[in-house]
Amino acid sequence: MxxxxxxxxxxxxxxxxxxxxxxxxxxxxxxxxxxxxxxxxxxxxxxxxxxxxxxxxxxxxxxxxxxxxxxxxxxxxxxxxxxxxxxxxxxxxxxxxxxxxxxxxxxxxxxxxxxxxxxxxxxxxxxxxxxxxxxxxxxxRPPESIEIASATLAAFPEHPGAEGQAFVTEDPDGERTVTVRLDASEEGDGFREVWLITADATAIVSLGELEGDEGTFVVPDDVDLRDYVLVDISQEPLDGDPTHSGDSIVRGELGFS
Ligand SMILES: [Zn+2]
Incomplete structure:
Protein backbone atom coordinates (compact mmCIF):
# COMPACT_ATOMS: atom_id res chain seq x y z
CA MET A 1 0.00 0.00 0.00
CA ARG A 141 13.53 42.87 30.80
CA PRO A 142 13.15 45.28 33.70
CA PRO A 143 10.77 48.11 32.80
CA GLU A 144 12.58 51.32 32.24
CA SER A 145 12.52 54.41 34.38
CA ILE A 146 11.78 57.60 32.51
CA GLU A 147 13.24 61.02 33.10
CA ILE A 148 10.49 63.45 34.06
CA ALA A 149 12.44 66.58 34.95
CA SER A 150 15.90 68.07 34.97
CA ALA A 151 17.69 71.18 36.19
CA THR A 152 20.95 72.96 35.62
CA LEU A 153 22.39 73.96 38.96
CA ALA A 154 24.14 77.34 39.01
CA ALA A 155 26.76 78.51 41.50
CA PHE A 156 26.14 80.88 44.38
CA PRO A 157 28.57 83.83 44.66
CA GLU A 158 30.40 82.19 47.58
CA HIS A 159 31.22 79.20 45.35
CA PRO A 160 32.44 80.61 42.04
CA GLY A 161 33.03 78.02 39.33
CA ALA A 162 30.73 75.44 40.87
CA GLU A 163 28.10 73.86 38.68
CA GLY A 164 25.82 70.90 38.69
CA GLN A 165 22.92 69.03 37.15
CA ALA A 166 19.88 67.29 38.52
CA PHE A 167 17.71 64.65 36.86
CA VAL A 168 14.43 63.31 38.17
CA THR A 169 13.36 59.86 37.01
CA GLU A 170 10.19 57.94 37.74
CA ASP A 171 10.10 54.16 37.68
CA PRO A 172 7.02 52.10 36.66
CA ASP A 173 5.96 51.84 40.32
CA GLY A 174 5.80 55.63 40.56
CA GLU A 175 8.89 56.01 42.73
CA ARG A 176 10.82 59.15 41.89
CA THR A 177 14.51 59.63 42.35
CA VAL A 178 16.73 62.67 41.98
CA THR A 179 20.24 62.20 40.69
CA VAL A 180 22.58 65.15 41.21
CA ARG A 181 26.06 65.77 39.89
CA LEU A 182 28.22 68.49 41.38
CA ASP A 183 31.41 69.94 40.00
CA ALA A 184 32.88 72.12 42.76
CA SER A 185 36.15 72.43 44.62
CA GLU A 186 36.41 70.49 47.88
CA GLU A 187 35.53 72.32 51.06
CA GLY A 188 37.51 71.82 54.27
CA ASP A 189 35.28 70.54 57.03
CA GLY A 190 31.66 69.52 56.89
CA PHE A 191 29.67 67.83 54.19
CA ARG A 192 27.30 68.51 51.33
CA GLU A 193 23.55 68.04 51.51
CA VAL A 194 20.89 67.85 48.80
CA TRP A 195 17.58 69.65 49.26
CA LEU A 196 14.28 70.27 47.51
CA ILE A 197 12.84 73.74 48.10
CA THR A 198 9.53 75.29 47.07
CA ALA A 199 9.66 78.15 44.59
CA ASP A 200 8.72 80.67 47.28
CA ALA A 201 11.28 79.15 49.70
CA THR A 202 8.62 78.58 52.37
CA ALA A 203 9.23 74.82 52.58
CA ILE A 204 12.31 72.66 52.32
CA VAL A 205 13.02 68.95 52.52
CA SER A 206 16.39 67.27 52.87
CA LEU A 207 17.11 64.38 50.52
CA GLY A 208 20.37 63.40 52.17
CA GLU A 209 24.10 63.84 52.23
CA LEU A 210 25.97 63.99 48.95
CA GLU A 211 29.08 61.85 49.11
CA GLY A 212 31.48 62.50 46.31
CA ASP A 213 30.29 64.42 43.29
CA GLU A 214 27.25 62.33 42.33
CA GLY A 215 24.36 60.84 44.23
CA THR A 216 20.85 59.49 43.75
CA PHE A 217 18.09 60.17 46.27
CA VAL A 218 14.52 58.93 46.61
CA VAL A 219 11.94 61.70 46.63
CA PRO A 220 9.49 61.20 49.54
CA ASP A 221 6.03 60.18 48.34
CA ASP A 222 4.35 63.24 49.86
CA VAL A 223 6.62 65.71 48.10
CA ASP A 224 4.98 67.28 45.05
CA LEU A 225 7.77 68.20 42.70
CA ARG A 226 5.52 70.80 41.06
CA ASP A 227 5.82 72.67 44.35
CA TYR A 228 9.35 71.69 45.35
CA VAL A 229 10.87 72.80 42.09
CA LEU A 230 14.26 73.97 43.38
CA VAL A 231 17.15 71.53 43.72
CA ASP A 232 19.80 72.84 46.08
CA ILE A 233 23.16 71.49 47.25
CA SER A 234 24.51 73.12 50.39
CA GLN A 235 27.75 73.07 52.33
CA GLU A 236 26.94 72.00 55.87
CA PRO A 237 29.15 72.37 58.93
CA LEU A 238 29.50 69.51 61.41
CA ASP A 239 27.39 71.32 63.97
CA GLY A 240 24.63 68.79 64.51
CA ASP A 241 22.02 71.21 63.17
CA PRO A 242 19.80 69.40 60.67
CA THR A 243 18.51 72.60 59.07
CA HIS A 244 19.95 74.19 55.95
CA SER A 245 23.13 76.09 56.76
CA GLY A 246 22.25 78.92 54.40
CA ASP A 247 25.49 78.18 52.52
CA SER A 248 24.21 76.97 49.16
CA ILE A 249 26.83 75.84 46.63
CA VAL A 250 24.52 75.47 43.61
CA ARG A 251 20.78 75.65 42.97
CA GLY A 252 18.50 75.23 39.97
CA GLU A 253 14.84 75.01 39.05
CA LEU A 254 13.41 71.80 37.65
CA GLY A 255 12.06 71.84 34.14
CA PHE A 256 9.52 69.09 33.46
CA SER A 257 9.68 66.99 30.31
ZN1 LIG B 1 1.35 4.63 5.68
Missing part, protein backbone atom coordinates in the same frame (compact mmCIF):
# COMPACT_ATOMS: atom_id res chain seq x y z
CA UNK A 2 1.07 3.54 -0.63
CA UNK A 3 2.04 5.66 2.34
CA UNK A 4 1.36 9.33 2.93
CA UNK A 5 3.79 11.78 1.43
CA UNK A 6 6.35 12.86 4.02
CA UNK A 7 5.87 16.52 3.16
CA UNK A 8 2.14 16.14 3.78
CA UNK A 9 2.97 14.57 7.14
CA UNK A 10 5.22 17.53 7.92
CA UNK A 11 2.46 20.01 7.13
CA UNK A 12 0.05 18.05 9.29
CA UNK A 13 2.64 18.09 12.07
CA UNK A 14 2.78 21.88 11.98
CA UNK A 15 -0.99 22.18 12.10
CA UNK A 16 -2.52 21.68 8.64
CA UNK A 17 -5.88 19.86 8.71
CA UNK A 18 -5.87 16.17 7.84
CA UNK A 19 -7.87 15.14 4.78
CA UNK A 20 -10.41 12.32 5.32
CA UNK A 21 -8.45 9.84 3.20
CA UNK A 22 -5.24 10.70 5.03
CA UNK A 23 -7.00 10.27 8.36
CA UNK A 24 -8.25 6.88 7.25
CA UNK A 25 -4.72 5.87 6.24
CA UNK A 26 -3.27 7.05 9.55
CA UNK A 27 -5.81 4.97 11.43
CA UNK A 28 -4.59 1.83 9.73
CA UNK A 29 -0.86 2.49 9.15
CA UNK A 30 1.56 2.30 12.05
CA UNK A 31 4.48 3.48 9.90
CA UNK A 32 2.84 6.78 8.99
CA UNK A 33 1.44 7.25 12.49
CA UNK A 34 4.92 6.82 13.96
CA UNK A 35 6.46 9.21 11.44
CA UNK A 36 3.81 11.80 12.18
CA UNK A 37 4.44 11.44 15.91
CA UNK A 38 8.17 12.03 15.33
CA UNK A 39 7.48 15.14 13.27
CA UNK A 40 5.05 16.49 15.86
CA UNK A 41 7.71 15.95 18.49
CA UNK A 42 10.21 17.93 16.41
CA UNK A 43 7.71 20.78 16.08
CA UNK A 44 6.92 20.66 19.79
CA UNK A 45 10.62 20.81 20.61
CA UNK A 46 10.93 23.83 18.38
CA UNK A 47 8.13 25.58 20.19
CA UNK A 48 9.46 24.79 23.64
CA UNK A 49 11.66 27.26 25.49
CA UNK A 50 12.21 24.95 28.41
CA UNK A 51 13.65 21.82 26.86
CA UNK A 52 15.63 21.82 23.65
CA UNK A 53 15.37 18.04 23.58
CA UNK A 54 17.13 16.46 20.64
CA UNK A 55 16.79 19.48 18.37
CA UNK A 56 19.27 19.24 15.57
CA UNK A 57 21.78 22.03 15.26
CA UNK A 58 21.38 23.69 11.87
CA UNK A 59 24.50 24.37 9.81
CA UNK A 60 26.41 27.51 10.76
CA UNK A 61 25.47 29.30 7.53
CA UNK A 62 21.76 28.77 8.26
CA UNK A 63 22.12 30.39 11.66
CA UNK A 64 24.00 33.26 10.09
CA UNK A 65 21.12 33.85 7.70
CA UNK A 66 18.50 33.57 10.45
CA UNK A 67 20.37 36.11 12.52
CA UNK A 68 20.79 38.31 9.49
CA UNK A 69 17.04 38.22 8.84
CA UNK A 70 16.16 38.75 12.47
CA UNK A 71 18.42 41.79 12.56
CA UNK A 72 16.48 43.29 9.71
CA UNK A 73 18.52 42.16 6.73
CA UNK A 74 15.77 40.71 4.62
CA UNK A 75 17.83 40.07 1.49
CA UNK A 76 19.16 36.81 2.87
CA UNK A 77 16.86 34.59 0.82
CA UNK A 78 17.72 36.38 -2.40
CA UNK A 79 21.43 35.90 -1.73
CA UNK A 80 21.18 32.14 -1.50
CA UNK A 81 22.84 30.11 -4.19
CA UNK A 82 20.37 28.06 -6.25
CA UNK A 83 22.03 24.79 -5.35
CA UNK A 84 22.05 25.54 -1.65
CA UNK A 85 20.04 22.95 0.21
CA UNK A 86 18.94 25.59 2.69
CA UNK A 87 17.30 27.60 -0.09
CA UNK A 88 13.93 25.92 0.02
CA UNK A 89 14.21 25.58 3.74
CA UNK A 90 14.28 29.32 4.32
CA UNK A 91 10.98 29.78 2.57
CA UNK A 92 7.82 29.62 4.58
CA UNK A 93 6.06 26.29 4.93
CA UNK A 94 3.16 27.76 2.94
CA UNK A 95 5.46 28.26 -0.04
CA UNK A 96 6.11 24.55 -0.22
CA UNK A 97 2.48 23.58 0.14
CA UNK A 98 1.54 23.56 -3.57
CA UNK A 99 4.27 21.03 -4.25
CA UNK A 100 3.24 18.82 -1.40
CA UNK A 101 -0.51 19.13 -1.38
CA UNK A 102 -2.40 16.00 -2.26
CA UNK A 103 0.60 14.12 -3.59
CA UNK A 104 1.53 10.67 -2.49
CA UNK A 105 4.69 8.75 -3.14
CA UNK A 106 5.51 5.09 -3.18
CA UNK A 107 7.02 3.32 -0.23
CA UNK A 108 10.60 3.45 -1.52
CA UNK A 109 10.81 7.22 -1.27
CA UNK A 110 9.62 7.54 2.28
CA UNK A 111 10.43 5.75 5.58
CA UNK A 112 12.43 8.75 6.77
CA UNK A 113 11.79 12.41 6.04
CA UNK A 114 14.09 13.70 3.35
CA UNK A 115 17.14 15.77 4.35
CA UNK A 116 15.57 18.89 2.86
CA UNK A 117 12.43 18.38 4.88
CA UNK A 118 14.41 17.87 8.04
CA UNK A 119 16.29 21.07 7.34
CA UNK A 120 12.99 22.87 6.89
CA UNK A 121 11.62 21.59 10.17
CA UNK A 122 14.85 22.25 12.01
CA UNK A 123 14.95 25.76 10.66
CA UNK A 124 11.32 26.38 11.61
CA UNK A 125 12.02 25.02 15.06
CA UNK A 126 15.12 27.17 15.37
CA UNK A 127 13.25 30.29 14.36
CA UNK A 128 10.47 29.48 16.82
CA UNK A 129 13.06 29.26 19.58
CA UNK A 130 14.55 32.59 18.55
CA UNK A 131 11.23 34.41 18.40
CA UNK A 132 9.94 32.86 21.63
CA UNK A 133 13.26 33.83 23.16
CA UNK A 134 12.82 37.42 22.05
CA UNK A 135 9.34 37.42 23.57
CA UNK A 136 10.62 36.11 26.88
CA UNK A 137 13.42 38.66 26.89
CA UNK A 138 10.90 41.44 26.38
CA UNK A 139 8.80 40.16 29.27
CA UNK A 140 11.72 39.67 31.64
Missing amino acids: SHLDPERLALVAIGEPVAPDEEHHLETCDVCTLDLAELEHTVAVGKSTVSLGDLEAPPERVWDRILHEVRGGGEAVAELAPDDAADSATRTPAATAPVAAGTQTDASSRRRPRPLLRTLLTLAAGMAVIFVGFGAWNLL
Whole structure:
Protein backbone atom coordinates (compact mmCIF):
# COMPACT_ATOMS: atom_id res chain seq x y z
CA MET A 1 0.00 0.00 0.00
CA SER A 2 1.07 3.54 -0.63
CA HIS A 3 2.04 5.66 2.34
CA LEU A 4 1.36 9.33 2.93
CA ASP A 5 3.79 11.78 1.43
CA PRO A 6 6.35 12.86 4.02
CA GLU A 7 5.87 16.52 3.16
CA ARG A 8 2.14 16.14 3.78
CA LEU A 9 2.97 14.57 7.14
CA ALA A 10 5.22 17.53 7.92
CA LEU A 11 2.46 20.01 7.13
CA VAL A 12 0.05 18.05 9.29
CA ALA A 13 2.64 18.09 12.07
CA ILE A 14 2.78 21.88 11.98
CA GLY A 15 -0.99 22.18 12.10
CA GLU A 16 -2.52 21.68 8.64
CA PRO A 17 -5.88 19.86 8.71
CA VAL A 18 -5.87 16.17 7.84
CA ALA A 19 -7.87 15.14 4.78
CA PRO A 20 -10.41 12.32 5.32
CA ASP A 21 -8.45 9.84 3.20
CA GLU A 22 -5.24 10.70 5.03
CA GLU A 23 -7.00 10.27 8.36
CA HIS A 24 -8.25 6.88 7.25
CA HIS A 25 -4.72 5.87 6.24
CA LEU A 26 -3.27 7.05 9.55
CA GLU A 27 -5.81 4.97 11.43
CA THR A 28 -4.59 1.83 9.73
CA CYS A 29 -0.86 2.49 9.15
CA ASP A 30 1.56 2.30 12.05
CA VAL A 31 4.48 3.48 9.90
CA CYS A 32 2.84 6.78 8.99
CA THR A 33 1.44 7.25 12.49
CA LEU A 34 4.92 6.82 13.96
CA ASP A 35 6.46 9.21 11.44
CA LEU A 36 3.81 11.80 12.18
CA ALA A 37 4.44 11.44 15.91
CA GLU A 38 8.17 12.03 15.33
CA LEU A 39 7.48 15.14 13.27
CA GLU A 40 5.05 16.49 15.86
CA HIS A 41 7.71 15.95 18.49
CA THR A 42 10.21 17.93 16.41
CA VAL A 43 7.71 20.78 16.08
CA ALA A 44 6.92 20.66 19.79
CA VAL A 45 10.62 20.81 20.61
CA GLY A 46 10.93 23.83 18.38
CA LYS A 47 8.13 25.58 20.19
CA SER A 48 9.46 24.79 23.64
CA THR A 49 11.66 27.26 25.49
CA VAL A 50 12.21 24.95 28.41
CA SER A 51 13.65 21.82 26.86
CA LEU A 52 15.63 21.82 23.65
CA GLY A 53 15.37 18.04 23.58
CA ASP A 54 17.13 16.46 20.64
CA LEU A 55 16.79 19.48 18.37
CA GLU A 56 19.27 19.24 15.57
CA ALA A 57 21.78 22.03 15.26
CA PRO A 58 21.38 23.69 11.87
CA PRO A 59 24.50 24.37 9.81
CA GLU A 60 26.41 27.51 10.76
CA ARG A 61 25.47 29.30 7.53
CA VAL A 62 21.76 28.77 8.26
CA TRP A 63 22.12 30.39 11.66
CA ASP A 64 24.00 33.26 10.09
CA ARG A 65 21.12 33.85 7.70
CA ILE A 66 18.50 33.57 10.45
CA LEU A 67 20.37 36.11 12.52
CA HIS A 68 20.79 38.31 9.49
CA GLU A 69 17.04 38.22 8.84
CA VAL A 70 16.16 38.75 12.47
CA ARG A 71 18.42 41.79 12.56
CA GLY A 72 16.48 43.29 9.71
CA GLY A 73 18.52 42.16 6.73
CA GLY A 74 15.77 40.71 4.62
CA GLU A 75 17.83 40.07 1.49
CA ALA A 76 19.16 36.81 2.87
CA VAL A 77 16.86 34.59 0.82
CA ALA A 78 17.72 36.38 -2.40
CA GLU A 79 21.43 35.90 -1.73
CA LEU A 80 21.18 32.14 -1.50
CA ALA A 81 22.84 30.11 -4.19
CA PRO A 82 20.37 28.06 -6.25
CA ASP A 83 22.03 24.79 -5.35
CA ASP A 84 22.05 25.54 -1.65
CA ALA A 85 20.04 22.95 0.21
CA ALA A 86 18.94 25.59 2.69
CA ASP A 87 17.30 27.60 -0.09
CA SER A 88 13.93 25.92 0.02
CA ALA A 89 14.21 25.58 3.74
CA THR A 90 14.28 29.32 4.32
CA ARG A 91 10.98 29.78 2.57
CA THR A 92 7.82 29.62 4.58
CA PRO A 93 6.06 26.29 4.93
CA ALA A 94 3.16 27.76 2.94
CA ALA A 95 5.46 28.26 -0.04
CA THR A 96 6.11 24.55 -0.22
CA ALA A 97 2.48 23.58 0.14
CA PRO A 98 1.54 23.56 -3.57
CA VAL A 99 4.27 21.03 -4.25
CA ALA A 100 3.24 18.82 -1.40
CA ALA A 101 -0.51 19.13 -1.38
CA GLY A 102 -2.40 16.00 -2.26
CA THR A 103 0.60 14.12 -3.59
CA GLN A 104 1.53 10.67 -2.49
CA THR A 105 4.69 8.75 -3.14
CA ASP A 106 5.51 5.09 -3.18
CA ALA A 107 7.02 3.32 -0.23
CA SER A 108 10.60 3.45 -1.52
CA SER A 109 10.81 7.22 -1.27
CA ARG A 110 9.62 7.54 2.28
CA ARG A 111 10.43 5.75 5.58
CA ARG A 112 12.43 8.75 6.77
CA PRO A 113 11.79 12.41 6.04
CA ARG A 114 14.09 13.70 3.35
CA PRO A 115 17.14 15.77 4.35
CA LEU A 116 15.57 18.89 2.86
CA LEU A 117 12.43 18.38 4.88
CA ARG A 118 14.41 17.87 8.04
CA THR A 119 16.29 21.07 7.34
CA LEU A 120 12.99 22.87 6.89
CA LEU A 121 11.62 21.59 10.17
CA THR A 122 14.85 22.25 12.01
CA LEU A 123 14.95 25.76 10.66
CA ALA A 124 11.32 26.38 11.61
CA ALA A 125 12.02 25.02 15.06
CA GLY A 126 15.12 27.17 15.37
CA MET A 127 13.25 30.29 14.36
CA ALA A 128 10.47 29.48 16.82
CA VAL A 129 13.06 29.26 19.58
CA ILE A 130 14.55 32.59 18.55
CA PHE A 131 11.23 34.41 18.40
CA VAL A 132 9.94 32.86 21.63
CA GLY A 133 13.26 33.83 23.16
CA PHE A 134 12.82 37.42 22.05
CA GLY A 135 9.34 37.42 23.57
CA ALA A 136 10.62 36.11 26.88
CA TRP A 137 13.42 38.66 26.89
CA ASN A 138 10.90 41.44 26.38
CA LEU A 139 8.80 40.16 29.27
CA LEU A 140 11.72 39.67 31.64
CA ARG A 141 13.53 42.87 30.80
CA PRO A 142 13.15 45.28 33.70
CA PRO A 143 10.77 48.11 32.80
CA GLU A 144 12.58 51.32 32.24
CA SER A 145 12.52 54.41 34.38
CA ILE A 146 11.78 57.60 32.51
CA GLU A 147 13.24 61.02 33.10
CA ILE A 148 10.49 63.45 34.06
CA ALA A 149 12.44 66.58 34.95
CA SER A 150 15.90 68.07 34.97
CA ALA A 151 17.69 71.18 36.19
CA THR A 152 20.95 72.96 35.62
CA LEU A 153 22.39 73.96 38.96
CA ALA A 154 24.14 77.34 39.01
CA ALA A 155 26.76 78.51 41.50
CA PHE A 156 26.14 80.88 44.38
CA PRO A 157 28.57 83.83 44.66
CA GLU A 158 30.40 82.19 47.58
CA HIS A 159 31.22 79.20 45.35
CA PRO A 160 32.44 80.61 42.04
CA GLY A 161 33.03 78.02 39.33
CA ALA A 162 30.73 75.44 40.87
CA GLU A 163 28.10 73.86 38.68
CA GLY A 164 25.82 70.90 38.69
CA GLN A 165 22.92 69.03 37.15
CA ALA A 166 19.88 67.29 38.52
CA PHE A 167 17.71 64.65 36.86
CA VAL A 168 14.43 63.31 38.17
CA THR A 169 13.36 59.86 37.01
CA GLU A 170 10.19 57.94 37.74
CA ASP A 171 10.10 54.16 37.68
CA PRO A 172 7.02 52.10 36.66
CA ASP A 173 5.96 51.84 40.32
CA GLY A 174 5.80 55.63 40.56
CA GLU A 175 8.89 56.01 42.73
CA ARG A 176 10.82 59.15 41.89
CA THR A 177 14.51 59.63 42.35
CA VAL A 178 16.73 62.67 41.98
CA THR A 179 20.24 62.20 40.69
CA VAL A 180 22.58 65.15 41.21
CA ARG A 181 26.06 65.77 39.89
CA LEU A 182 28.22 68.49 41.38
CA ASP A 183 31.41 69.94 40.00
CA ALA A 184 32.88 72.12 42.76
CA SER A 185 36.15 72.43 44.62
CA GLU A 186 36.41 70.49 47.88
CA GLU A 187 35.53 72.32 51.06
CA GLY A 188 37.51 71.82 54.27
CA ASP A 189 35.28 70.54 57.03
CA GLY A 190 31.66 69.52 56.89
CA PHE A 191 29.67 67.83 54.19
CA ARG A 192 27.30 68.51 51.33
CA GLU A 193 23.55 68.04 51.51
CA VAL A 194 20.89 67.85 48.80
CA TRP A 195 17.58 69.65 49.26
CA LEU A 196 14.28 70.27 47.51
CA ILE A 197 12.84 73.74 48.10
CA THR A 198 9.53 75.29 47.07
CA ALA A 199 9.66 78.15 44.59
CA ASP A 200 8.72 80.67 47.28
CA ALA A 201 11.28 79.15 49.70
CA THR A 202 8.62 78.58 52.37
CA ALA A 203 9.23 74.82 52.58
CA ILE A 204 12.31 72.66 52.32
CA VAL A 205 13.02 68.95 52.52
CA SER A 206 16.39 67.27 52.87
CA LEU A 207 17.11 64.38 50.52
CA GLY A 208 20.37 63.40 52.17
CA GLU A 209 24.10 63.84 52.23
CA LEU A 210 25.97 63.99 48.95
CA GLU A 211 29.08 61.85 49.11
CA GLY A 212 31.48 62.50 46.31
CA ASP A 213 30.29 64.42 43.29
CA GLU A 214 27.25 62.33 42.33
CA GLY A 215 24.36 60.84 44.23
CA THR A 216 20.85 59.49 43.75
CA PHE A 217 18.09 60.17 46.27
CA VAL A 218 14.52 58.93 46.61
CA VAL A 219 11.94 61.70 46.63
CA PRO A 220 9.49 61.20 49.54
CA ASP A 221 6.03 60.18 48.34
CA ASP A 222 4.35 63.24 49.86
CA VAL A 223 6.62 65.71 48.10
CA ASP A 224 4.98 67.28 45.05
CA LEU A 225 7.77 68.20 42.70
CA ARG A 226 5.52 70.80 41.06
CA ASP A 227 5.82 72.67 44.35
CA TYR A 228 9.35 71.69 45.35
CA VAL A 229 10.87 72.80 42.09
CA LEU A 230 14.26 73.97 43.38
CA VAL A 231 17.15 71.53 43.72
CA ASP A 232 19.80 72.84 46.08
CA ILE A 233 23.16 71.49 47.25
CA SER A 234 24.51 73.12 50.39
CA GLN A 235 27.75 73.07 52.33
CA GLU A 236 26.94 72.00 55.87
CA PRO A 237 29.15 72.37 58.93
CA LEU A 238 29.50 69.51 61.41
CA ASP A 239 27.39 71.32 63.97
CA GLY A 240 24.63 68.79 64.51
CA ASP A 241 22.02 71.21 63.17
CA PRO A 242 19.80 69.40 60.67
CA THR A 243 18.51 72.60 59.07
CA HIS A 244 19.95 74.19 55.95
CA SER A 245 23.13 76.09 56.76
CA GLY A 246 22.25 78.92 54.40
CA ASP A 247 25.49 78.18 52.52
CA SER A 248 24.21 76.97 49.16
CA ILE A 249 26.83 75.84 46.63
CA VAL A 250 24.52 75.47 43.61
CA ARG A 251 20.78 75.65 42.97
CA GLY A 252 18.50 75.23 39.97
CA GLU A 253 14.84 75.01 39.05
CA LEU A 254 13.41 71.80 37.65
CA GLY A 255 12.06 71.84 34.14
CA PHE A 256 9.52 69.09 33.46
CA SER A 257 9.68 66.99 30.31
ZN1 LIG B 1 1.35 4.63 5.68
